Amino acid sequence: MPYREIDLNVSKEVLAMQKEAHEFAKKVMRPVGVELDKMPDPAEVIAKDSVLWDAFKAYREMDLHMLQMPKALGGMAEDLDPMAAYLMGEEMGYGDVGLAVSLGVSNMPFNFAALFQHVPELNQMAHDYCEDKEGQMIGCWAITEPDHGGDWSLGGEDPKCGPSVVGVLKGDEYIVNGEKSAWVSNGTIATHAVLHVGLVPEKGMAGSGLAIIPLDLPGITKDKPLDKMGQRPLNQGSIIFQDARIPKQYMVIGEEAIEFMVGMGETILAGANGGMAVIYAGLAKAAFDEAFRYSQERIQGGVPIFEHQNVKLKLFKMFTMVEAVRANSRRMALYNAANSDAPSGTHAVAAKCLATEMATFVASEAMQIFGGYGLAREYPIEKMYRDARAGMIEDGVNETLSLAAVDFLV
Numbered sequence: 001m002p003y004r005e006i007d008l009n010v011s012k013e014v015l016a017m018q019k020e021a022h023e024f025a026k027k028v029m030r031p032v033g034v035e036l037d038k039m040p041d042p043a044e045v046i047a048k049d050s051v052l053w054d055a056f057k058a059y060r061e062m063d064l065h066m067l068q069m070p071k072a073l074g075g076m077a078e079d080l081d082p083m084a085a086y087l088m089g090e091e092m093g094y095g096d097v098g099l100a101v102s103l104g105v106s107n108m109p110f111n112f113a114a115l116f117q118h119v120p121e122l123n124q125m126a127h128d129y130c131e132d133k134e135g136q137m138i139g140c141w142a143i144t145e146p147d148h149g150g151d152w153s154l155g156g157e158d159p160k161c162g163p164s165v166v167g168v169l170k171g172d173e174y175i176v177n178g179e180k181s182a183w184v185s186n187g188t189i190a191t192h193a194v195l196h197v198g199l200v201p202e203k204g205m206a207g208s209g210l211a212i213i214p215l216d217l218p219g220i221t222k223d224k225p226l227d228k229m230g231q232r233p234l235n236q237g238s239i240i241f242q243d244a245r246i247p248k249q250y251m252v253i254g255e256e257a258i259e260f261m262v263g264m265g266e267t268i269l270a271g272a273n274g275g276m277a278v279i280y281a282g283l284a285k286a287a288f289d290e291a292f293r294y295s296q297e298r299i300q301g302g303v304p305i306f307e308h309q310n311v312k313l314k315l316f317k318m319f320t321m322v323e324a325v326r327a328n329s330r331r332m333a334l335y336n337a338a339n340s341d342a343p344s345g346t347h348a349v350a351a352k353c354l355a356t357e358m359a360t361f362v363a364s365e366a367m368q369i370f371g372g373y374g375l376a377r378e379y380p381i382e383k384m385y386r387d388a389r390a391g392m393i394e395d396g397v398n399e400t401l402s403l404a405a406v407d408f409l410v
């Protein structure tokens, strides 16, 4: 299909990495995602014999989990061309956006652990992860709680909005109680977590610390997987802390460093939302490609429907939106990679909102081009639409994120 790519100055090496990621997206992620999506019970998605594990193994065998790991641990972080990182992220979203989130977040605690190599337990955790080609060590990011979603972006220092998962230091351990919500991606299969914990309740969300923990510590249990409309290949579930004992060394941002976390607000938004923007750019492109292909195959009025002007106009509008999203996401991702000490959360949130809203628009228009078959489960479009729609809520509802990000403009 003649889809002209207009990025300038992309090296041959980067294009080769993109090609490899594209093959992985098409040959592994897309079919695995479709199979997992059709499973009626989300418990099947994470069963021992599930194809989910094929995707995890293939991802690790390709060393994709090493992209953001430092060279000292055998990783590629310092040498990775930001354009390669961008294009590979886009390809993951092209394959399957739910799996892209599952695979992406599976790295998170270990990428963080690698930043704390002076803590022996975290150093060991990062090393073990680099060696794991089987997908036995899996991470998650546990921030949202049953009663606190938007509060994480907008609650600030208001004690009414503070987290319910709280930790109290006793000797060398934090005693942690509370529950993280059923929305934690990989919550049901994760072995490790980046955990946000309230340490100074009178300071609300601003009184939260950060721990990098194994989830087999005493007092931690997990709930059953959540059943939901979109991104069904992405398992999600709550994590419950009942007098859980977290050794002090895992609390990398303790009470004394909480001010540092407050200052990190824009950086956290930039990291999480920047990544979302990139994968949804990939999903938007995938929905366009499907609709374009179908428009040339489906005959109505004696000709391929592409020949009808209404279909042409729709396709060109979709193409325009896909290219706008890709251009915007690239610009944001390349800037933030070059300014990792002070990335722009504003641009990341803007890119996330644009990408998720346009991916939903493009998938919806693709459904229109498919006609009745757009609703049928044997075609990929209705899944893409459901997956895209979830993005406007994922990693923060677009409205609450926007309200948080607009203040960075001042």
Ligand SMILES: Cc1cc2nc3c(=O)[nH]c(=O)nc-3n(C[C@H](O)[C@H](O)[C@H](O)COP(=O)(O)OP(=O)(O)OC[C@H]3O[C@@H](n4cnc5c(N)ncnc54)[C@H](O)[C@@H]3O)c2cc1C
Pocket: 105, 140, 141, 142, 143, 144, 145, 146, 147, 148, 149, 150, 151, 154, 183, 184, 185, 186, 231, 390, 393, 394, 395, 396, 397, 399, 400
């Ligand atoms: C696919 C997916 C993956 C996710 N992955 C993770 C994960 O890995 N880890 C994790 O911890 N969480 C995860 N989440 C949770 C996600 O971050 C939350 O769903 C999101 O932050 C919204 O919280 P909520 O669902 O509690 O909605 P609420 O905060 O209850 O929002 C409900 C409505 O009220 C509005 N609202 C809320 N607060 C305000 C306010 N102060 N001012 C104005 N309007 C407001 C919102 O805009 C929204 O329309 C995921 C969610 C999804 C859908």
